[in-house]
Amino acid sequence: MFRSNWKWAIAAIVMIAIAVGTGCKKKGSDPFPKSGAVAGWEKTSETRVFEAKDLYQYIDGDAEQYISAGVVTTSTSDYKYQGQIEATVDVHTMGSADGARKILETGTKDAKPIQLGDEGVAYAQSIIFRKGTALVRIVAYESTPDTPQALLALARGVEAKL
């Protein structure tokens, strides 16, 4: 009996080591592309992470709709494209895919659908998409001819890391 438990414990340790070694843990843990990972985009801030109970510190007033949709954490980071276009990437990790769907469906009736993740929409200066339990919103602060394509490239970079 005792010997059998030890076998299971060793097997579990080996499986965890393999998972870590093959990058299973990394997948989904950091959705923010590093500087240069997406052409032209530099990551210009540290990633900040807010738990649901602290979300008001970041988006007080907006927090309620995410909390009611079951947000678990929100991560955010700033980016800059070719030194000209500033953008913020917010990744809301929801408790379920339904939560992400609920947020995405809010106020996007005049947006352009795009092929991204499970579902996505784009405006001239922002992109919102969901993939699994993640709801991603990317907003640019400058409107230039390059903005839509640059945002889409960044969004694809985030999507690939989810």
Add this chain to the structure above:
Amino acid sequence: MKNRRQFLKEAATGALLLGTQSALSLAATPEPHATADKSRVVVARDPHVYSSPGQLDQNRVMALLDRAVTSWTGQSNPVEAWKLILGKDLGPDKVIGLKTNGLGGKGICTHYALILAVVERLQHAGIKAGNIVIWDRNREDLEVCGLSINTDPSRIRCFGTDHAGYEDESVRWGSVNIRLSKILTRECSMVIGLPILKDHSMSGVTFAMKNMYGVVHWPFQLHGGGCNPGIADLNCIPAVREKVRFTIGDALSSVYDGGPGFHPERLWSPNALIVGEDRVAVDQIAWQMIERKRAEAGMKTLEAAGRPPRYIATAADAAHNLGTDDPRHIHLMEI
């Protein structure tokens, strides 16, 4: 044309003199004061306040501010107008706080150009640089406005409550029981609100009174019921009611839906400042501005959208008595 850094440096050292002010002319002779029983609210507009998309013209912002305060006070000289506004708080030991709003992030926060214009005029009116404190909840909220943290008392100070802290003791008024920022309670003799006009997903509109959510610890608890009566009750707390006595409302740009965060697809530029002493009247006028824009965009009214700003009427009721929301008692000057 000075860049931001030069401008702030000169403003901080008091080097900007009245004679070197905006090249634009000030307002023509302002109209007479409103009758004493009405609350004055000025909506000052300049359709050319942006020199290019997203880029404000600092000189025109200064001129717009000057028009707003001279019209509001009935003074022809903006410095004299500011002295009237400051009143008893125009003294060598008085600290004037400027409560900005950076909650929405860099796309929809109090404009740097407006903050600089107010700071410059306060100094012209006689307030020492070190007696001006620009503040908000935290460092991030200030930095998104383009500001840098400074606690050196020889220059204009700029820091958040994350630096100064909240009072240990909570205060109660009606439904609210909160801890106030020490910047409000201990630093400032008077606070001028510099909110930015936004739609709000819960309260309907966020402007003068809602800006005070940034002076309390754990504001999230005040959002129930569409922030009603939370906003009105909070503004009745003596330190808020008595110290926050004037609003220079930033409606240079605004979001008319999806707020309070930045939604560029819902951004518009009213190119305006909304100025007044009566916070309820200011919010009432701001609300109507948002409604007109929503109607123009073919959107539902805030009432139909399920989030009318009921806190405005609550703030005006007999129990709160913070001001008036009755258009018959508001002297609106649109210039």
